[in-house]
Amino acid sequence: MSSTTSESPTFSSDERLIGEMTLEEHRELTTQLLERQPGLLFDALMMHQLRHGAPPFTGVQGVPWCTCGNCRDMPTDRERICCGQDPAHCVSRLPHFSQYCLEEGFLRIHRQYREELTVFGQVRGPGDDNREYRYAAYRHFIFWQHGSLGQGNRVVIPSCCVWSIRDKFPDPTGHYTGFIPGI
Incomplete structure (x- = not known):
């Protein structure tokens, strides 16, 4: 040396x-x-x-924990989080969010890739197509914002983003699973 x-x-x-x-x-x-x-x-x-x-923002009527103005109430306290931005910079309104999480072409490729890796079957029942798009969008959001978390590691997605995804890919019965903590 x-x-x-x-x-x-x-x-x-x-x-x-x-x-x-x-x-x-x-x-x-x-x-x-x-x-x-x-x-x-x-x-x-x-x-x-x-x-x-930043100009002070008082929140959304009935959703006091929201600062961006685009959140809706969530069923659990753990899911009641906002992106933390002011109304002009809400994550759910950014072009990258739309491209990564709401663009069907990107999500379709993701679904096809995931089906090949995990050997999931094709869409079967009513609402399965939108459900798969929602799950792909949630995974894209997490990877975009947090990178690869690894199996069993989960984070809560801000309400404004969850509802933007749900509005784009609704469940026909209005039933959504919500956040499931990791193991």
Whole structure:
């Protein structure tokens, strides 16, 4: 082993690199980061709100825990969560949410892939098609926002997003399973 050490990247060299970038380079890097990890958009929005202040929002009538204005009441306290954004930045209204979680083409590919991996059968009864789209949309949302959680690890999806998915792919009887905690 050599006694000379090679200079490894350190926090100060990262800071130096970022400090030397032009505004245009910062914008290009930010665009690339958001394309690779769209969930970072919420971090950017939160930082913007903290720096510039967000107008106070009193919540939705009958849904006091909601800040985005698009949530509906949920059957359990655990499911009564909001995306935490102001009405102008609600997660369920973002273009990425629509593309990843409501676009039937993406969800159809996901379903076909999952059917091949898990050897699930084809759609059989009334409402099964929408149910499979809903479950695919929930999985897309979780992966988009949290990455791969692993088997048995689950997180609650904000009410505004759950209801956007349910509105797009409704159950014919109006019966929904709701959040099931992991093992």
